[in-house]
Each structure stands twice: as C-alpha cells, then as structure tokens.
C-alpha cells in the first residue's frame with residue numbers, strides 16, 4: 001500500500017481541524033481514520049425517531065471567547081443561539097449552578113440572604129467568580145457559614161461522585177470550572193459566543209471533512225503497520241506506546257438514555273443532583289435546539305472508573321503523578337520524527353471544544369510546510 005502523506009488518527013474536533021488545515025492551507029492529501037463507526041468523536045450526535053438531536057457521549061454546548069475559533073467553526077454551520085443554564089437540586093429546590101446571588105436568595109430567608117449578599121459584594125465585588133477554596137478562606141462569620149453550606153451542598157458529594165476523590169485531592173483547575181458567582185446571571189457560561197450547531201455536531205464535522213483532499217476511513221483502528229510520512233495522533237498516548245509505563249488513569253461515565261412519552265421532563269437542559277442519587281446529573285436533549293416533540297429523551301450520568309476495553313475515556317485525572325507519567329510518554333514521542341500528539345487523549349488534558357481547536361491551530365501556526 002502506498003505511503004500516506006498525512007495520517008490523522010481520530011475524527012473528533014481535534015483530528016478534523018488538523019485535516020482541514022492540511023487539506024486547505026497546505027493543499028496536501030490527508031487520510032483521517034477512526035476506530036469508531038462514526039465521525040465527530042465525543043461530540044457525536046444523531047437525530048432520533050422523534051426528531052430530537054441526542055448527544056451520544058453526553059451534553060455538549062459550544063462556547064468560546066475566541067473570535068478566531070468562532071469564525072472558523074461558523075464556516076461550517078449556522079447556530080441556534082442557545083444560552084446554557086444548569087440547575088441543581090439543593091435542599092429540595094432547583095437553584096442556578098454555578099451557585100449565584102439568585103441561588104442565595106432562593107435558599108435563605110431574605111434577612112439572612114441580604115446580609116450575605118452585602119458581605120459578598122464588599123469582599124469580592126459584583127459579577128466576580130470566586131473559587132470555593134477562596135470563599136472558605138474569608139474571615140467573616142456569615143461568609144464562613146455560606147462557604148460551608150455551599151461546600152457541603154454543592155461541591156462535596158458531587159465531587160466525590162464525579163471523581164471518587166476528596167475535594168482537597170482534586171486539582172484546582174478542575175474545581176475552578178465551577179465557581180461561586182457573585183452575580184444575578186444564571187447562565188452556566190458567560191462566553192461571548194455560545195450556541196448549538198443548527199443541524200447538530202455530526203453534520204458540522206462532516207462539513208469540515210468535506211474537502212477533496214480529505215479521505216475518511218471509519219471503523220479503522222490505528223495500526224503500527226500503517227505507513228505514513230506524518231502522523232497526527234488524537235488517540236490515547238499510552239495506548240500508542242503499548243502502555244509501556246502503565247496506563248494513564250481516566251474517569252468514565254455510564255450514560256443511561258431514557259425516552260419518556262411526554263413532552264417535557266425537567267426545568268432546564270441539565271439538572272445536577274449533588275446530594276441525591278448515584279447519578280450526578282440528568283440532561284434533556286430537546287432543550288438545545290428547541291426540538292418540538294410530544295416525547296422527550298434524557299440521559300442519567302453515572303461516573304465510574306475507566307476500565308480498558310469496558311468503557312470510554314472521558315476525563316483525564318489531573319494529578320502530579322499522572323502528569324509525570326504522561327510526560328514520560330511524551331519524552332518517547334520526541335524521539336520519533338513527524339509525529340504529533342494532539343487532542344484531549346493525545347495531550348492528556350481536559351479541553352473544551354474551542355480549546356481543542358485552538359491547540360491545533362497553534363500547532364499549525366508554528367509548523368512550516
């Protein structure tokens with residue numbers, strides 16, 4: 001078989017952005033392979049029998065402050081201007097997540113909530129995002145009480161379920177993803193650009209791949225026998241090196257999809273259950289594109305450990321010893337010419353979609369033809 005000029009492993013956002021860049025900007029042929037039977041990686045979605053667009057690997061909302069990334073992706077889709085809101089069941093009430101001033105007033109009597117609000121405003125200012133760890137450090141009786149309440153009701157059990165770790169073992173970058181928000185803004189993201197691709201992520205990605213220089217091969221796992229001039233690998237780096245130093249740990253998720261014979265299941269696209277049940281959250285898919293149907297589909301998310309061959313890698317577990325292990329694999333990669341590890345699995349990093357695309361675009365900024 002002839003040598004492939006550019007072989008790309010993975011049809012997720014990272015792999016397809018590489019493919020498009022090489023095909024379009026460099027005018028070279030590329031072959032993109034994926035072990036799965038579908039494109040779009042973990043952003044894969046499909047239209048079910050009720051015309052509801054379901055995200056097979058869990059709810060995905062595109063959001064970014066990076067105009068360059070928004071412009072790039074917008075070449076391939078129109079958008080539904082969805083603004084994501086998440087609620088959490090706390091003390092029997094559905095309150096905004098991240099915890100904000102509206103949640104505060106909903107959960108506490110007015111006399112107490114107003115006092116706490118003033119303390120928060122004095123200490124942090126309006127519209128500020130504060131990590132729970134910083135809130136816990138404040139020396140103020142009311143805020144100490146509030147910090148302990150939020151810690152117990154919003155973070156502690158959710159985090160234990162999600163990561164199977166104690167809060168103090170979790171990397172601050174992970175905790176920082178859900179701040180306490182001194183604001184009345186109930187949205188989950190404040191990015192300038194947010195939305196859901198009007199025809200879904202799979203369609204968007206199929207359009208990125210739609211170029212005469214791009215050849216897509218599905219149900220095709222990478223094999224060492226493949227011959228190529230350059231390899232862009234968005235699969236797991238430890239797998240590539242046959243787990244020579246051991247496996248990089250991940251958390252996984254079991255998603256239980258249920259269809260209900262009525263039109264609305266819950267009050268927001270995503271509802272978190274920090275203190276109840278074994279699942280962490282329920283996503284209801286018709287919210288994202290406002291799909292009209294007299295049925296609805298939801299997914300219950302049960303976090304679990306990643307076990308090779310049994311489930312999927314979802315979240316890298318960011319800890320010093322795991323990052324050291326990753327760096328050992330990366331050192332091996334340095335000795336192989338023309339191989340680039342990218343994406344959430346190749347870089348062993350949590351990336352939102354925009355950051356995964358940005359990472360690829362940066363690599364191409366540096367690389368000469």
Ligand SMILES: Cc1cc2nc3c(=O)[nH]c(=O)nc-3n(C[C@H](O)[C@H](O)[C@H](O)COP(=O)(O)OP(=O)(O)OC[C@H]3O[C@@H](n4cnc5c(N)ncnc54)[C@H](O)[C@@H]3O)c2cc1C
Pocket residue numbers: 009010011012013014015033034035036040041042043057058059060061062063220221222234235236253314315342343344345351352353354356
């Ligand atoms: C539960 C969850 C929810 C998320 N929600 C959001 C969100 O709301 N907004 C957001 O911006 N981001 C979200 N993300 C992040 C988003 O999923 C990632 O940014 C994105 O999927 C990264 O794309 P990728 O191409 O790097 O990886 P992936 O999408 O995982 O693609 C990698 C591809 O490589 C293939 N592959 C791997 N190994 C091989 C091999 N050996 N041979 C052939 N093919 C192989 C895999 O089959 C896969 O298709 C979420 C992530 C999770 C886990």
